[in-house]
Structures are given as structure tokens and as C-alpha cells.
Amino acid sequence: MIHFVLLISRQGKVRLTKWYSPYTQKERSKVIRELSGMILNRGPKLCNFVEWRGLKAVYKRYASLYFCMCIDQEDNELEVLEIIHHYVEILDRYFGSVCELDLIFNFHKAYYILDELLIAGELQESSKKTVARLIAAQDSLVETAKEQASSISNIIAQATK
């Protein structure tokens, strides 16, 4: 299973963290510190796996961002690379050639997409299209709710004038 997902910028700033195994707040920051130290220092041609405390961190760099997923010893590392790529492609499709700033200002969207892709540290959906469709449907639910709210508040605002 995937124990956690980290997005770390080239400068070591955390852009997203998702924990599927219980880690306390203290452990979380320690994990991030240790792993980002190991991953950011690795050269570009080296393999994408780092062994760490009996687990394996699989990472891949996309522009200025490192996507990292931590898995069990016996899991398939190559597949996890493919999952990371899958996620990036969905993000790319959603934001339209995604960049780091998109993920900073819309971090919650990145989480929503991740939640459509993974649950309990396991893969949920192998179709990018399905994920995009589900996210779009939920976004439109939010939009309609907002419109309703604003129209009602308009009505009230006008009524109280």
C-alpha cells in the first residue's frame, strides 16, 4: 500500500502531503525533512527509488516539483511510478498544463483529485477521463450552490433595503 504522498518543491517547500498510515505531527515533519533531504540531493540520472526505514520512497521530478510516494518493500516500484505519472496527467488535464503555482493556489483541488485516485493507499481509478468527469461534476455542484447562495443573499439584501 502507499503510506503517504508528498509533493515537494525543488527548494524543499511542501506543496501537498497525504497520509494513509498514522503518523503523528512530529513524525510527519521528521519524515518530510529526512526524505526531502535524501531525494533533493540525488542526481538526475539515478534510479527513482530510495530505501528508507524499511520502506521505499518512489519519486519523480516534474519541472520544479518532486512527486513522492512511499510504499512497502514488496510493492511494485515501477507501477507506483506509473501512478505518479497518472496523477500528474490528470492534474495537467484539469488545470491545463499545470504548474507549481496552480498547485499552491488551488491546493485543495489537488487534494480532491488525489482523493478520486487513491483511497486507503490503494489505487481507485485507472481512467483519467472518469476522474476528470467526477471532479467536474462535483465542481459544478459547488458552483450551483454558490450561485443559489448569492442569489438568495441578493434577494434578502434587496428586501431589507
Next chain:
Amino acid sequence: MNPFSSGTRLRDMIRAIRACKTAAEERAVIRKECAAIRAAIDENDHDYRHRNLAKLMFIHMLGYPTHFGQMECLKLIASSGFPEKRIGYLGLMLLLDERQEVLMLVTNSLKQDLNHSNQYIVGLALCALGNICSAEMARDLAPEVERLLQFRDPNIRKKAALCSIRIIRKVPDLAENFVNPAASLLKEKHHGVMITGVQLCTELCKHSPEALEYFRKKSTEAIVKTLKDLVNSPYAPEYDIAGITDPFLHIRMLKFLRVLGQGDADASDCMNDILAQVATKTESNKNAGNAILYECVETIMSIEDSGGLRVLAINILGRFLSNRDNNIRYVALNMLMKAITVDGQAVQRHRTTILECVKDSDASIRKRALELVYLLVNESNVKPLTKELIEYLEVADQEFKGDLTAKICSIVAKYSPEKIWYIDQMLKVLSEAGNFVKDEVWHALIVVISNASDLHGYTVRALYRAFQISSEQESLVRVAVWCIGEYGDMLVNNIGMLDIEDPIVVTEADAVDIVDTAIKRHDSDLTTKAMAMIALLKLSSRFPSCSERINHLIAQYKGSLVLELQQRSIEFNSIIASHQNMKSVLVERMPVLDEATFIGKRAGNIPASLSTSNGAAISLPNGVSKSAAPLVDLLDLSSEDVPVPSSSGSDFIQDLLGLDLAAAPEQPGSNFAPKSGTDVLLDLLSIGTTPPVQNTASATDILSNQEKSPTSQLDGLSSLSPLSASKFPAAVSAPTIDLLGGLAPNVASADENGSVHPSIVAYESGSLRITFDFSKTAGSPQTTLIHATFKNLSPNIYSNFIFQAAVPKFLQLHLDPASGSTLPGSGNGSITQKLRVTNNQHGKKHLVMRLRIAYKVDDKDILEEGQVSNFPRNL
């Protein structure tokens, strides 16, 4: 938007934080935001709750405390709208984890949402439950999730399936409820449902043997068929990755087949064809294809034997290994580790390639390859492999040298065909990476050297040469100094020359130079310096021509600030000055160290680390003493087993065990009135007020900076302090024997009890001495039987003698009644009493005990108290 709202928008806050130039500025911004959010929480502000929570999540991601926002999540989840719930559940998953009590409060909301009419809200609840539910929540909500496995929308079914995985992990008892609904998921066509259904079934099989049996019977064929359809399916753009339809589903199914086929010939048989098809037909030019092949190979290796398939699998690994992509090579090495148990021969074929990988520039690959090489070594290939590894050691990175050295030492110790080879390889390792060598490794080397009597000359000359080149390697220096001290005469006179050696000319002064360098080098640590000191003492008798210089060298440390060095210096100096007549006997060569004992101790102390993954038996530290003596024998130290090693004939085992022969000699009425300050013999025996054993123990502590040294024997070695007086009993001249007469019974009793633990003087005052003898009952290592003997050293009779003892909480103490309550004077009789101590922290903590002794002398009550902290360490 409310114009009176004081809060900034999320986007503005993120901008403000990003604009900060220093950490202090950032903290100030965050502090301000947090204060505003807290205020909003206090006012119970509805309108901006979701925005505030979003801000908190961002702040949380930056690593600031956000616990005060936890209740806000619950409120948002409890509200009715989808947008509020969506952000509420996200906050819940981010800010809380399964161990927080607050989480319990959300159970009810979750239950309602799982039954909500809006399927997206059901989806949110399932996602939250699947990511952070605790065992209690799992129990409470399992029926809801089980029901949702049959929900009309496939997107809910797939979420419910993964949620069930979490529930089963938390509460394995619930597994059986999920077997039937899971089986029906396997029949679906929707990829999301299939992929999650397969994962759920795999998980169920892990937790319940019944489920495994069920799926084996009912689903094996169906899965094989689905996989076949998938492999042969036409181009499907929605699921296509690099020309393969849904590699994720491929992989999950192969994994499930592995679980089904493991240990079941019929099921394995059933899947042979499709595995062969996947292994041969999958394109391997893209990562997705390689991921499938990798999974397929693992399945082939795990299921019941089918020769043809395994050949196919090993060939795929061979191809992987020669791939230029580092990722592929890494997984190949990883898989070869598993393959080695299945087909060692086939893996051996790739030895040269694997060896190349040890030298790779990528640390992850190096580490994998080294592990693999370690498993590949056997008697026939140990020589070339070790040669390669040692050559590589010269150029390896500093951070890799530690691992590499440990593995080389372990290989050399385990498979060495002959002693000379072992010694040669160890010397190479010591000169290359002596600073990375663990203490027990060079201890073992000394034991082997000491046993190889025909190689003493060769070894000491080789060490002499090595020292000239690599004097910065601490453990090389120690071994060299020890050997020069012991076999210095062989070095100088070229004794025991082997044919392969070039003769060298070393003068006595050269040999002393070496020890001189070792002791003066400022980065030598205390152990090295102390060992060098002893070497000097030994050389002073071997090289009479240099004794003046040596004496001078030793005397330099008389003022050393390090107690140990100062003490040695002063004591050795007086041996040289005043006891020329017996010096040569005193510093005779160390008796041969008993290999069997050493191995036994090592094996007994670190059994886990020695039985490595390939299940090797206890490793013997060198190739020669491969007599597989049973462990019990090795540990049994009764004196009959001990080969009488040298002419001095002293029972060295006792020395080595710290069974200090000097334990008893304090005789207050001794007619051996010491001439003040000059009588070194008494010093040597440490007839002081402190019990000698304690002295030895503390000396060992100071010297052996290795905490868990398996060899107290060698602690004794490196701390060959004068206190242990190793040759003493045999060496002393006639009058001294009288002195030693008093200790004979003591030694004998130690022999008789045959235990590995030496007796100790637990307490000693001017009037009373208490000795403890130890024994262990078979089968209960925590329990120690202590046989306490009380002796009255004063001329008066003690009556109403009562002995009491107290121990800390991790110990349990049981006292048997004493043999009497009257203790005759002048050591003419004794009282004995048995104690039984159980150490609940055996192996972690050592025994300690407080004593209180009450008795009457001439109608006067006397109370004595003391603490015993010199118990042997491993009780």
C-alpha cells in the same frame, strides 16, 4: 460578499505568505491570520467557515499548529450543503488522524452521509472513512460500507471496496462479512470496480484463510479469463498507456493470482498459460510494460513450480539487468534476491553483472547489489568475489564503506577456506577501511591469529608493512600493536618465514618505533594507547637492547591525565625497575585464545544477526575451526574442556572471564607486611580496599568503548591491565605462593559451579565479607540463583545475624532461610543463604542490589549497609 468581514481571501493570504522574505515575517503573517480565524471561530461565524478552514489547511501544510480548527471540520461536515461538506471532509482528513479522540464525534455524521441521497456526498464520506477511520469507527460503520458495495453507481462501489480494505486492516474479524460482496465485484466490467474489487479480494485472502480457499475455488478461472481478455483486448483509448490497456488492472490481477497460486498446485497450473502469455507478449520498451513484466516475474517465482516458466522469468530478469535504465536494473536486483532461493544456479550466471552494479554510481543500486552479492557467495566463489569487493573498497565512497566493510568481513569470516587467506583479506580490509571495522571483527581476527601458531611470524611482518602505509586506520593499529607486542621477536628475527614472503630487515628499534608512533599519535584513542602500553611492556623484555628507551617511553605517561594510562605507566615502570627477575615470565606470550569459546560467546550473544536471510547456521569466524561443536559445549566453560595452552599453564579462561585470581588474597593477618610503596606484587594483585573484581570491571568499562561487545574475553585482552595478572599464579616465586594459598578454595568453587558467571565479592568491610556465587536454572535465563556466603573477618562472634536485600522494580527477589544466625570469628566458619533473582528486563538491564546486614557483637547491635553493582553483566 459581506463588506464588513475582516478576513482576507484565501488567495490573498497565500500571496501574503509567499511575499514574506524571512521566516519571522512569515510567522507574523500566520499569527495574524490564525488570530483572525480563532476570532471567527469564537463568533461562530457561518459565512466564512469554509474559507477559514481552507486557510487553516494551508497553514497546516506549512507546519504550524492548527488543532483549534478541528471542531470547525466537524461543524462543516454536519452542515447540509455539498460545498461545506466537501471542504469539511478534506479538512478532517488533513488536520486529524485516526488516533485523535475528536474523530469519534464524526461517526454519526459519517453514518448519515453514507445514507445520503446525493451520491457525491456518499462518495465524500466513503473517502474520508477509507483514509482515516479508526478501529472503532470501522466496527460501527462496516454494515453501511458493506451495503454500499452493491450501490447502483459504480463509482460508489469502487470507493466502498477500498473503504472495506481499510476496515479489514483495522478489524480483521470483519473479513468474512465482505467475502460474498467482494466476489460479486469481480464479475463487473467497469475497470474502477474491477481494480478495487481485485484489491479487496487480495486483502481478504491475506487476513482470512477461508476467504483464500473460497476465492481459489471460485475465482481463479474467472480471473485468468478476465486477464486473458484484458491482454487480448483491442485498443481502448480511455485506459491505454503506452499501447497497453490498463496496466494497473494487469498488475493487480497478477498480484491476486500470485496470492491464489502460492502453495496450491491446481490453481498454479490453471494460470500457467496466461502467465506465459503475459511474460512473452508484453512490450518492454516502456515503463508500463516493464511494470507488468516485473509483477509477472514475481508471480511466476511465487507460485508452485513450473520449470519452463521460471526459465522465462529468469531470462526476463537477465534482460532487465542489462538494461540501461537504472530503475529497471534496480528492480531486477530486487527480484533476483527473491529468485536466489528458487534457482540459485541461474542467478549465479549473472554474477559479473551484479558485481558491476556494486560499483554503480547510484546508492540505491549499490545497496541492492551488495545485499545480493552477499547472498551469492559460497565456498567456491568466495576468493574471486572477495578480491573484487576489496579492490572496490579502495575507491568506494566514504558513506558506502561502512556497509561494504561489514559485508566483506562477514563474507570472509563465513567462507574463508584457510587461515592465511583469512588473515590476508582481513589485513587488506583493515588497511583500507580499518576505521569502519567493528570491534568484534578485529577481536575475532586476534583470536584467529593467536591460534595460527605457524603464521605468527608471517602475520606480524605483514602487519608491520601495513602499518607503514596505513597508520591512520585505528583498528589496524590496534591489531598491529597487539601482534608486535606478542610476536615482536619473530618480526625482528624473521622467524617462521613462509616461502611467499620477501624477507624484511626490521631492527628492534624499528619495532619499538611502531608502538611509539601508535601511542603518540594524537588521534589514537584510549584503547589503542592502553594496548600500546602493554606492547611496550612486553617488548621491554623481548628486546633488552631497547629496554632503556621503552622505560623512558612508559615513564612519560606517569603524569598522564588519563587515569588508566597513568596507572599503567606507573605500574609498568615499577615492574621494569624493581622486578627484573620475574619480568620475563610476567610478560610471556598470551596463551592461545580459545576459538570455540569465542565463537560460542559470539553466537550466544548475537544469534539473530548471524542467521542471515539465507538461513545460514551460526557462522564460524574462520575456515579452520569448522568443527560443528554444539553450542552447549561451546558455552560450557568447565575447566576440563579447556586445552592447556601454554607452559605457564594458568587457567586463562578464568582470567578471560574476569574470574580474577586476585579475588581472595586480602588477608588482614597476612605475614606479608608490604614494604611501603615498593611492593608491586601487591599492587599487581591490587590488594587494596576495593574488591579486585570491581577494579577489573571498571577498567574494562573504561577501555572497551564497545557497548555490546560480545567478548568479555577480549575485553580482558584489550584491557590487559595489570589487575588481571594473567600469568601470575604460575609465575610467582615461592614466597608469593603462600600468599596465594588463601585463594585456592575460592577458585575451586568457581570451577565447581561450572557456570559461565564468575563469583563476586558482593560486599566487604573490615569485619565482614559476602561472596556471591551464581548459577542459572536451565530454561529460564531471567532467573539467577545466588549462593551467598558470609564470612566474619573480625575475631568476635556475631550473633542474631540477619541478612536483608532489596532490588529495584524490574527484579524479583526471593530469599531462602539462612543456614544459621551465628557467625564464628576470624573467618572460621560461614553462613550461607540462597537468593533467587528474576530479571524481568533480562538482556536490557543488569542486576543491582542493596544489602543490609544486622548482627550483634558483645550485645551491641551493629548495622551495615552496602550496594552491589558489580554483578556479572549478563545476569
